[in-house]
Amino acid sequence: MTTPRLTDQKALIFDVYGTLIDWETGLHSAAPLQPRTTFLQTYLDHESALQTANPTMLYSTLVSEVFSKLSLPAPPISSWPAFPDTAAALQILKKHFKLIVLSNVDKASFATSLPRLGGDGVFDLVVTAEDVGAYKPDLKGFEWVLKEVKERWGIEKEQVMSVANSLFHDHIPAKKLGLKGVWIRRPGAVMGVEGMDMTTKREWEYDTLGEMAESVEREVTDGEN
Template sequence: MDTRALVFDVFGTVVDWRSGVAHDIRRLVPDVDAEAFADAWRSQYLPSMDRVRRGELPWMNLDELHRASLDVLLAEYGVPDAPESVRAELVLAWHRLDPWPDSVAGLEQLKERFVIASLSNGHVALLVNMAKHGGLAWDTVLSAELFGHYKGDPEVYLGAARLLGLPPEQVMMVAAHVDDLAAARACGLRTAYIHRPQEYGSKAAPPPVSDPEADLSVHSLTELADHLNT
């Protein structure tokens, strides 16, 4: 493989979204089941993006999508009178998620040889804040926002390769989600699957251990670095 750059899904692949969001829910809305609320909030992620894809909503960044679904969920969970300050702070929970234990070291090892960049549905401001919070050493921050499309759409993967000045086959998409990788492969990118068994908590159905269609399947970013840096 003549790989020159790696682009990374972020939520669930590089950072632990569930623990971080649940922590802030527990702190700010103590009367609800924080883990269940975090799961319900995340479950609105794809449906809300699909509404944008279908033209039912204009282009919205992730803060705006998260806020719209949050307002609905607060009512459903019995806290419809949560103040504006709490709602705004909850949306910002997605900006300060902690990396998985292997992420910072893995990214730093990979950066020694490759260009590394985010490629997330999160918008640029969110990704920059998250990188500062977690010490994520991106060479550049790439976001669906730059292309006016969410991941799954080819414009995101091909746009990332174009902005990096590389043909798609020299870019590797790294993700913990097989659908993301399948969409990237359809655009000619290389792919690496990261097994993140705790992304949805210990009670959820476990994700697949590997992606047989991916070029590599590993259990951490440090393991990915060991494979690619040899």
């Protein structure tokens, strides 16, 4: 069997919050004295329940609702930091792939994070929960993206990869559609990882997006030699 190569693919579907943006640090900043893992898991339980019950609620509103339930002020999404390797890695990956966002966020909130990711022009397509009217792990967002990728660039799903940290939000639904996966582990990550089935198949695994970008560059260099 031929070993799959990252550079055989043509498009990457990125989760943003948890993969590119350090949402766990951003969220926990509202309750720094509470145990991190316990707080984040409690937050995620409330968030997932609200997303299921209110699939068209704007994400910024949903975050405020969750923090209201927790009797805490909601930290603004615009304050959530990017992981230190994100922007540089995206610039490398952009040379080799179409870069697509599929995020459980609203358009206005994503716009506040975009400067930390490299600004306008980094991504070839941005699809949010607001566009789709559903939150991941619902398959609608992935199906929407695959349709757009096919119509815009003639790229079949066999050449599309899901690049994400969350098993719950991204890798499990992506695998249901037969997509290849790159797990960005982000060591210490809790939400969408803790308690999940760790046998969910991923073709590639890296601690950071920077490490993935380095692997892509090595493949390109090796192919030229």
